[in-house]
Amino acid sequence: MESIRHNKRIIISVLLLFVFTSHGCIQQADITPDSTEYIFNYTPYSSTAYYITEDGVETVHVIHNATQLDLTYMTSASSRSNFGMSNIVAVNRENTANSYSYTISSRVIKGRKHVFIKFPPSTDFVAYTEKLEGNTLTREIKGDNQIKVRLLQDYTTGSRFLGMPIPKPDKMYEDDSGRMIMEWNGSNIKGFSVKYYKRSAPIILTCFFAILAVAAMLVLTYYRLKIQVLRKKREGK
Incomplete structure (x- = not known):
């Protein structure tokens, strides 16, 4: 009997491990989310706004007739703890100071990680903060969100x-x-990528190429003069 109980415990443990690895871990809402850092602009249609900051990007979804978000990432980009997100909030536009409870889970489907955020039907906004690697924002788009x-x-x-x-x-x-x-009509695209840089960067790049061009001309002129001098010496002999 004791061995049967032991085997039963092992089987249950394996089944639980399978469930968590196949469906991703589930996490409850942040203990102390801060919605004041986000910009909530309600639109009469589903939309997503990305506000790039010095530390990353603040994403705000306007929700209509939905209780779940399905966000798609490359597996390497979302392998960090907490699904790569922080300060997740789900709020109603009448009271953006207090966040609803939500659940977040993930699954890997066809080599991509899908992060699911579930929230109450009265939710108007879902917002979260993510880190960015370099000065590039790239996202896949689902549906026809603005x-x-x-x-x-x-x-x-x-x-x-x-x-x-x-x-x-x-x-x-x-x-x-x-x-x-920048704005896109989401029904026309499946994703977007934005590479951004300092306003002075194009000017600096232009000056750099101009300096290279001048340097190249000086080097070319120097070698031409040197060749002419050598030719004159040979002719003099």
């Missing part, structure tokens, strides 16, 4: 040499604070 990306102040994009937003945004403008904003 997409907006706001860059840091004094940053820009659009240079053929330093990087352009892909695909080309439907709108590209600056807000009142001088920050560059």
Whole structure:
């Protein structure tokens, strides 16, 4: 009897391990989320706004007729603890100061990690913060959400040499604070990538190439003069 009980415990442990590895771990809401750091702009349609900061990106989803978000990442990008997210909040537009409870889980499907955030039906916004590796924001898009990306102040994009937003945004403008904003109609794209850099970077790059061009001309002129001198010496002999 004792051996049967022992074997039963082993079987139960294996089954539990299988469940957690196949469906991903489940996590409850942050203990002390802070919704005050986010910008909540309600739209009458589903939309997603990405506010790039010095430390990463703050993402705000406007929710309509949904109780779950399905976010897709490359497995390497989401292998960090807490699914690579922090300060996750789910709020109603009438009371953005207090976050609802939510659950978050993940599964690897066809080599990509899907992160699922479940929240109450009365949720209007779901927001979270993520780290960015380098000065590039790349995301896959599901559905026909309106997409907006706001860059840091004094940053820009659009240079053929330093990087352009892909695909080309439907709108590209600056807000009142001088920050560059890009917008896409989500029904027309499956994803986007934005490479951003300091506004001074294109000017610096142009100056760098100009200096290289001048240096190349000086070197070429020097060798031409030297060749002419050598030819004259040979002719003199």
